[in-house]
Amino acid sequence: MSVNMNTxxxxxxxSARGAFDQDWRKVANWGLICAFALIFVSLTDMPDKLxxxxxxxxxxxxxxxxxxxxxxALGNLVTREVVLEGMTQHKKGVRELVAGLSVGAIGxxxxxxxxxLLDTRDLSDPLxxxxxxxxxxxxxxxGVGYGxxxxxxASAGLGLAGGALHVLPTTANRLLFAISLTIVLAASLxxxxxxxxxxxxxxxxxxxxxxxxxxxxxxxxxxxxxxAIAWVLVLGGQAKRGRAAVTARxxxxxxxxxxxxxxxxxxxxxxxxxxxxxxxxxxxxxxxLFLLLALGLNIVVGLAGILDLGYVAFFAVGGYTAxxxxxxxxxxxxxxxxxxxxIFVVVFMAIVAGLFIGAPVIRMRGDYLAIVTxxxxxxxxxxxxxxxxxxxxxxxxxxLSIPGADIVGVATVKGTDPQQxxxxxxxxxxxxxxxxxxxxxxxxxRAWMAVREDESVAEAMGINTVxxxxxxFVVGAILASFSGAIFAAKVGSVFESSFKILVSIVILVIVIxxxxxxxxxxxxxxxxxxxxxxxxxxxxxxxxxxxFKLLIYGALLIWMMLKRPEGLIPNxxxxxxxHQEEFLQDAWLKAQANDDDDEAASGEVAPA
Amino acid sequence: xxxRLLDIQNLxxxxxxxxxxxxxxxxxxxxxxxxxxxxxxxxxxxxxNMISGMVTPTSGDIMFKGxxxxxxxxxxxxxxxxxxxxxxxxxxxxxxILENVMVAQHCRTKQGLMGALFQTGGFKRxxxxxxxxxxxxxxxxGSRLVGYRLNQPASVLSYANRRRLEIARAMATKPEVIxxxxxxxxxNPKESEELTGLIGKLRDEWGFTIVMIEHxxxxxxxxxxxxxxxDHGETIAxxxxxxxxxxxxxxxxxxxxxxxxxx
Numbered sequence: 001m002s003v004n005m006n007t008x009x010x011x012x013x014x015s016a017r018g019a020f021d022q023d024w025r026k027v028a029n030w031g032l033i034c035a036f037a038l039i040f041v042s043l044t045d046m047p048d049k050l051x052x053x054x055x056x057x058x059x060x061x062x063x064x065x066x067x068x069x070x071x072x073a074l075g076n077l078v079t080r081e082v083v084l085e086g087m088t089q090h091k092k093g094v095r096e097l098v099a100g101l102s103v104g105a106i107g108x109x110x111x112x113x114x115x116x117l118l119d120t121r122d123l124s125d126p127l128x129x130x131x132x133x134x135x136x137x138x139x140x141x142x143g144v145g146y147g148x149x150x151x152x153x154a155s156a157g158l159g160l161a162g163g164a165l166h167v168l169p170t171t172a173n174r175l176l177f178a179i180s181l182t183i184v185l186a187a188s189l190x191x192x193x194x195x196x197x198x199x200x201x202x203x204x205x206x207x208x209x210x211x212x213x214x215x216x217x218x219x220x221x222x223x224x225x226x227x228a229i230a231w232v233l234v235l236g237g238q239a240k241r242g243r244a245a246v247t248a249r250x251x252x253x254x255x256x257x258x259x260x261x262x263x264x265x266x267x268x269x270x271x272x273x274x275x276x277x278x279x280x281x282x283x284x285x286x287x288x289l290f291l292l293l294a295l296g297l298n299i300v301v302g303l304a305g306i307l308d309l310g311y312v313a314f315f316a317v318g319g320y321t322a323x324x325x326x327x328x329x330x331x332x333x334x335x336x337x338x339x340x341x342x343i344f345v346v347v348f349m350a351i352v353a354g355l356f357i358g359a360p361v362i363r364m365r366g367d368y369l370a371i372v373t374x375x376x377x378x379x380x381x382x383x384x385x386x387x388x389x390x391x392x393x394x395x396x397x398x399x400l401s402i403p404g405a406d407i408v409g410v411a412t413v414k415g416t417d418p419q420q421x422x423x424x425x426x427x428x429x430x431x432x433x434x435x436x437x438x439x440x441x442x443x444x445x446r447a448w449m450a451v452r453e454d455e456s457v458a459e460a461m462g463i464n465t466v467x468x469x470x471x472x473f474v475v476g477a478i479l480a481s482f483s484g485a486i487f488a489a490k491v492g493s494v495f496e497s498s499f500k501i502l503v504s505i506v507i508l509v510i511v512i513x514x515x516x517x518x519x520x521x522x523x524x525x526x527x528x529x530x531x532x533x534x535x536x537x538x539x540x541x542x543x544x545x546x547x548f549k550l551l552i553y554g555a556l557l558i559w560m561m562l563k564r565p566e567g568l569i570p571n572x573x574x575x576x577x578x579h580q581e582e583f584l585q586d587a588w589l590k591a592q593a594n595d596d597d598d599e600a601a602s603g604e605v606a607p608a
Numbered sequence: 609x610x611x612r613l614l615d616i617q618n619l620x621x622x623x624x625x626x627x628x629x630x631x632x633x634x635x636x637x638x639x640x641x642x643x644x645x646x647x648x649x650x651x652x653x654x655x656x657n658m659i660s661g662m663v664t665p666t667s668g669d670i671m672f673k674g675x676x677x678x679x680x681x682x683x684x685x686x687x688x689x690x691x692x693x694x695x696x697x698x699x700x701x702x703x704x705i706l707e708n709v710m711v712a713q714h715c716r717t718k719q720g721l722m723g724a725l726f727q728t729g730g731f732k733r734x735x736x737x738x739x740x741x742x743x744x745x746x747x748x749x750g751s752r753l754v755g756y757r758l759n760q761p762a763s764v765l766s767y768a769n770r771r772r773l774e775i776a777r778a779m780a781t782k783p784e785v786i787x788x789x790x791x792x793x794x795x796n797p798k799e800s801e802e803l804t805g806l807i808g809k810l811r812d813e814w815g816f817t818i819v820m821i822e823h824x825x826x827x828x829x830x831x832x833x834x835x836x837x838x839d840h841g842e843t844i845a846x847x848x849x850x851x852x853x854x855x856x857x858x859x860x861x862x863x864x865x866x867x868x869x870x871x
Contacts, residue, residue: 435725442724442731443738446703446711453700460660462686462715462781471721573702576761587764 016093022102030078031103035110037070038155042114045129046548048137053544054215055187061215062544063137065184071107071155075100075162092166104159105152111138112148119144175232182228183221188532190214192280192541199275269430273422281418283531285490286538288425289483291526293503294510295432295519296479301508302517302571303445304472305452306362307370309504310377313357314350314477316499318484320384321349323399323494324392330399332392339405339413339489346485347478353380354477355470362469365455377504385496398495405489413489421490428482433519435475448472449573502536509553513560515567517574524568529553611674613638613817614659614690614785619668620841621658628654629841632668636785641811641818643828645852646838647861652821653695655838656787659819660692661685672785687715691783693774695790695821701763705753708762708773709742712780745779748806748814768799775806779814786810788820792827800827807831825853837861 041047051063079096083089115138117123124130139147165173186193190210197206209220216224246258273281293315300308324330325342337345357376364372384393393399404414405424413420439445447468450458459465488494506529514525533549534540545552560567566575576583616634620627629651636642644652657663659670661682670677677685691712700708717738723731746753749772757765762773771791778786791807792800804827810816822828828835829849836846839861845852852858 438724438727439721443714443717443719443734444721444724446707447714449703449707450700450711450714453702454698456662456682457694457698457700458711459682460662460686460692461712461777462683462691463711464681464683464715475721573761576763577702580763584764587760 014088014090016091017095019094019098021095022099027078027099027102028106030074031106032110034071034074034103034107034155034159035113037074038067038107038111039114041066041070042111042134042138043127043129044548044551045134048129048133049547050544051137052214053187053542054211054213055184056221057211057213057215057217059218062187062542067111068154068158071104071158072162074107075103075159076165077162078103079163079166096163096166097160098163100159100161100163101156102159104162105156107159108152108155111151111155115139115144115147115151174236175229178228178232179225182224182231183216186220186224187216188542190216190541191543192283195277195280196275198277199280269426273419273426276419276422278418281422283541285418285422285425286535286540287526287531288422288429289487289490290507290510290530290535291523292425292429292432292483292486293480293507294514294522294526295429295436296476296483297507298511298517298519298522299436299439299448299479300472300476301511302574303440303452304448304469306373306469306472307366308373308473308476309370309508310357310373310375310380310501311476311480311507312499312501312503313377313380314353314480315484315487315503316380316384316496317349317353317477318346318481319488319494319499320393320399320484321346321481322485322488323402326489327399327402329401330392331390331394339403339485340407343482343485346481350477350481351474353481354474358470358473358477362466362473374501374504377501381496381499381501384499393496396496398493400493402488402492402494404492405486416492421486424489425486428486432479432482435479436519439475444468444471498537500536506530506536506553509557513556513567515569515571515574517571518567518569521567521569521571528568529556612636612671613640613673614819615671616659617669617671619655619658619665619670621654621663621665627841629658629665632838632841632843634836634843636817636819638784638817639811639815640833641807641820641831643832643835643849644819644821644838645823645825645828645835646844650838650861651841652838653789654841656692656789656819656821659685659787660690683715686781686783689782689784690787691778691781691785692787693771693778693789693791695793697767697770697774699762699765699770699773699777702761704759704761705746705765705773706739706742706758708777709745709780710738712777713738713741713782716782741782742780745776746773748776748779748809768795771795772803775810779810779816783816785817785819788818788822790821790823792822792824800824803827804830829853 046066047063049063050066051061053062054060055062055065079092079099081089115135118130118132118135118138122130135144135147138151140150165176168176186209194206194210197203209216209223211217211220273284276284293311296314297308297311300306300311322339322342324333325335325337325345326339328334328336357373357380361369361372361376383389385395387395389395390397404412404416404420406412407424413424439448447458447463450461450463451465451468455465458468487498491498510525510529511522512525513529514523515521529535530538530540532541533552534543534546539546540549564570565578612635614634614636616632619632619634620630622628632651632655634655644655646652654663658665659677661677661680661684665678672688672690675688677688677690680688700711703711717734719728719731719734722728723734743754743758746758749769752769753765753773753776762770765773771794775786775788775791778788788807792803795803807818807820807827808831811818820828820831832849834846835849835852837844837852837855837858844857844861845855847855
């Protein structure tokens with residue numbers, strides 16, 4: 001993973017090439033990609049729909065941001081070179097600027113073409129967003145000519161800026177990146193920051209940064225930029241050193257727990273909800289519910305390697321069991337148990353469902369298993385809706401008036417009080433994290449890993465693979481059913497439409513994007529996806545994005561698979577597996593340095 | 609006659625009309641080192657797969673300590689006390705070296721979910737035992753697999769060390785019989801000589817009974833008490849190395865028939 005890092009000295013640095021010494025074919029290609037991307041984003045209607053969400057008042061909205069990042073990014077990418085040891089690297093100069101400018105200009109021309117077509121043709125039949133509102137946004141209400149020329153010039157300028165990033169020194173690049181990230185992040189988190197600042201009596205700070213009607217003020221943006229610069233210049237080095245120290249410690253003793261970090265998180269989990277407002281508490285509750293689900297799926301997929309695409313089934317089992325057990329109006333069976341008693345029934349039902357679905361499914365492998373689990377996920381939902389079961393589940397009408405969760409002797413958690421529900425969720429997430437952590441470092445966890453690596457060898461080494469996988473399935477089912485039971489108490493009603501296949505997919509995306517097999521990774525995935533973008537039926541911080549949620553999920557997933565398949569915060573094993581070659585090179589270099597082993601020292605490292 | 613440790617009678621297996629093994633009789637007594645040799649495709653690995661339960665025989669019986677192994681799953685066979693290595697090294701590449709030998713003790717240990725969740729005394733004790741036994745087994749190969757290596761993933765090991773770890777993993781299952789499938793394949797002469805010595809130690813010091821498939825006749829000569837020669841799924845000869853190596857049928861199987869006889 002550090003193969004390319006120390007090679008800078010070995011790179012031959014040649015003088016800059018001429019401004020027009022370009023690979024024009026490549027420039028044209030990237031230019032067309034830029035044009036296509038701009039048109040595509042425009043036709044998804046992002047510029048129009050997100051225009052109301054202001055980043056910096058009155059300069060920039062999310063809508064325009066959805067367009068302007070494209071020429072910058074592509075203008076930069078067009079002249080990016082992967083430099084390996086021994087290759088000639090040219091000095092960056094005017095050539096990069098020209099390339100970026102050209103890419104941006106071609107892209108802008110594409111957008112100008114779209115503006116002209118929007119004005120003259122009506123393609124609203126297949127393209128639903130082909131309307132005057134889009135034209136209005138793209139041309140700033142100033143007419144087609146103005147819009148077209150503006151975008152060609154603006155896009156060329158942005159492309160030039162993208163190319164210029166190559167020429168600027170690294171520190172400047174880092175500063176620019178930090179500034180843009182801080183501003184965009186602050187604007188995205190606006191509603192949460194509003195809520196939090198109220199809790200901490202920091203309204204004055206919030207008012208200094210944000211306009212009343214939404215969006216950062218210009219002065220707020222400047223304050224944040226200064227803050228970002230200070231952060232990078234003052235703390236940048238320290239953060240890097242700290243991270244290196246943590247990594248080094250982890251390498252020495254991989255199972256050791258970072259107690260300080262854990263303590264900080266624990267204290268934050270107890271204290272923070274008190275200061276948060278309704279909105280943020282509710283948001284974190286949603287994140288927690290999905291984190292609970294993702295932790296369960298992480299055991300099933302990340303540890304035992306069972307690709308379960310119907311995981312929502314257990315969420316539904318938990319939700320419906322809790323609903324039937326606690327709601328006074330549930331049709332058929334209505335024992336009206338208190339929630340904390342019902343949770344035992346929920347666990348029991350989750351085990352039954354886990355065994356019932358798991359027993360036939362886990363005898364299969366790979367693709368077959370994935371498809372069958374996908375089927376079972378839908379079967380559970382359709383069964384719940386069917387006439388046959390509607391006597392108990394209420395069919396499409398669902399089950400209503402579920403009382404909140406009462407915890408014996410401690411408190412009654414009302415579903416309507418986000419703060420109490422958040423505490424409940426945090427409690428269960430803590431249980432889930434503890435379970436994941438303890439099981440991973442146990443006999444059973446090792447057996448799961450062995451099954452994931454090579455099932456038939458695991459069996460030959462004395463592991464009962466059927467039992468092992470069934471255990472993983474059931475543990476995952478129980479964690480999902482907890483989430484379902486809290487969900488039922490929180491919302492106060494359950495409908496089969498809350499348990500669609502999309503939920504399974506979102507949970508899986510959380511696990512993959514966050515980092516499969518790593519608890520911190522899964523938490524990061526849940527925060528980013530559910531917290532910022534929103535869950536399948538739950539709004540996130542960027543409520544305006546809900547329409548584009550799936551598009552962004554998909555784009556993010558593709559980008560992650562290409563650039564960082566191990567996830568945001570990866571599991572050591574998985575990143576090893578995915579970067580096998582680099583890892584072996586590293587290990588080989590290390591072995592050369594400190595190895596007394598005769599064959600390793602002579603350079604014999606077997607191929608992967 | 610004393611009871612055989614492993615006694616195989618009339619073992620046959622057919623893969624879609626092809627007799628991979630036919631009417632094989634084979635036995636191993638406790639403390640023996642038996643080599644199974646034969647040209648490529650003779651059925652040696654199929655024979656191992658059948659003993660370890662990965663392939664079900666068409667007919668015949670496999671008796672281990674007087675009980676039949678037929679119908680048992682591979683993990684049950686391992687639990688009874690027969691461990692194996694694989695010809696094409698199949699380690700758990702992303703698990704660490706120590707974890708590879710720890711996970712192999714699965715069938716000898718019994719702590720379940722509850723032990724792990726509540727960190728019971730029994731659980732901690734057992735984890736400690738698993739770790740100690742794992743390190744002991746790895747220590748059999750000198751300093752090669754221990755020390756800083758313990759927490760490295762198996763994928764970084766050199767080829768010879770991977771073969772060694774495969775043997776260590778089989779040893780960790782606490783077996784009575786170890787089936788070694790070409791233990792020195794791909795090793796250089798110095799390494800195979802060293803491993804030959806270790807195979808002898810496996811029996812003399814650890815008390816394992818060994819059945820070994822091997823192509824390297826030097827190794828076979830040095831360690832085997834008995835050699836069984838397979839060809840086309842049948843036993844064509846068995847006895848000491850010297851007897852077998854001068855047997856005309858064996859020479860024919862390996863070298864082919866002289867031209868004038870063949871015509």
